[in-house]
Amino acid sequence: MDWLADGFATLQQALFEAVVQPLVYAVGLGGRVEEAFDATGWLLVGLMQIAVLLLVIGPLQRLRPAEPVIDRPAIRTDILYTLIHRLGLFRLAMFFALDPLFDAALGAVRAAGWGSLHLDGLWPGVTDVPWVAFVIYLVVLDAVEYAIHRGQHGFDWWWRLHALHHSQRQMTMWSDNRNHLLDDVLHDMIIVIVAQLIGVAPGQFIAVVALTQLSESLQHANLRLSFGVLGERLWISPRFHRLHHSIGIGHESRGARTLGGHNFGVLLPWWDMLFRTVNFDDRYDPTGIRDQVEPDATGRVRDYGRGFWRQQWLGLRRLAGRA
Numbered sequence: 001m002d003w004l005a006d007g008f009a010t011l012q013q014a015l016f017e018a019v020v021q022p023l024v025y026a027v028g029l030g031g032r033v034e035e036a037f038d039a040t041g042w043l044l045v046g047l048m049q050i051a052v053l054l055l056v057i058g059p060l061q062r063l064r065p066a067e068p069v070i071d072r073p074a075i076r077t078d079i080l081y082t083l084i085h086r087l088g089l090f091r092l093a094m095f096f097a098l099d100p101l102f103d104a105a106l107g108a109v110r111a112a113g114w115g116s117l118h119l120d121g122l123w124p125g126v127t128d129v130p131w132v133a134f135v136i137y138l139v140v141l142d143a144v145e146y147a148i149h150r151g152q153h154g155f156d157w158w159w160r161l162h163a164l165h166h167s168q169r170q171m172t173m174w175s176d177n178r179n180h181l182l183d184d185v186l187h188d189m190i191i192v193i194v195a196q197l198i199g200v201a202p203g204q205f206i207a208v209v210a211l212t213q214l215s216e217s218l219q220h221a222n223l224r225l226s227f228g229v230l231g232e233r234l235w236i237s238p239r240f241h242r243l244h245h246s247i248g249i250g251h252e253s254r255g256a257r258t259l260g261g262h263n264f265g266v267l268l269p270w271w272d273m274l275f276r277t278v279n280f281d282d283r284y285d286p287t288g289i290r291d292q293v294e295p296d297a298t299g300r301v302r303d304y305g306r307g308f309w310r311q312q313w314l315g316l317r318r319l320a321g322r323a
Helices: 002-026 030-063 072-086 089-111 130-154 156-166 181-198 202-219 238-245 270-274 308-319
Strands: none
Touching: 002 030, 030 072, 030 089, 030 202, 072 089, 072 308, 089 181, 130 156, 130 181, 130 202, 130 270, 156 181, 156 308, 181 308, 202 238
16 A cells, blocks of 8 residues: 555646646646645546556457447547546536635534544554555445435436436446536535545545546446356445446336336445345346436327537436436
8 A cells, every 4th residue: 555655646646736836837727736735646546547547447448348349429528528527627616616615614514513533543553554444434435326326216307417327328337427417516515525524634635536437437338248156245236337327227117206226236235135226137238217218198209418518408408307
């Protein structure tokens, strides 16, 4: 862990001094150098993730595709979503727009006596070992991710935003970040606040997020891959997550405020197993949402949009009940 942390810090410092710092001063933001250094860490993580996508997951997709590639424009839109998120542009916008709100919310929580729990201090000598602490925070935050995901499918208003993610009928390694921006804001606010309250150190938080994002890119890949009877119960595979995106399996509506579905886990299938939302069927079905392909009583199928801005606009219209 120390070797990885030191190596990452060296690369971050080099990238900051060579590229980011001169740019910050050039645009007149010299007073934001400290924040820019932190942002460099996220930029470096994103560059490393994109390298893994191109050099590892991409070739795997071509070797064992789950379905033929027939909609390359949809994939190009997903690539745009990925670049916006993985290169830190979304986090940069979040920082300038919502950082004061985060500070005020966390200040109010701590003023009320709810300080950071610091899970790594629960058992001195054991939980404070770096890799043990990392695993603890990974498991706890994954449980929170499962709860968020159930909410995205369980509340009708939230599903109207989250449905954009599921409307992709050509899933690839680029599809993970295909989300409505408001959906991402809600998700990130919850994760950041929980991470603050349980005492996740900044370096470990970056590591948890990086591992989660990379695993999610693999899960969304156009890849015919299962981890086997045992592996499927330890870590979520592309086959497991594809079922969550499958028409009629992953997210079936059962009423005005309740949405059904299977396989909501983000990294670990344990929560689906615990709450009986798991589906281990060995199948690779078409992905998307039923109302995209089956007309309603008026003969209409729902349009989720093709390009980035169209998708964002239609998401707002769905939220307002107008699309």
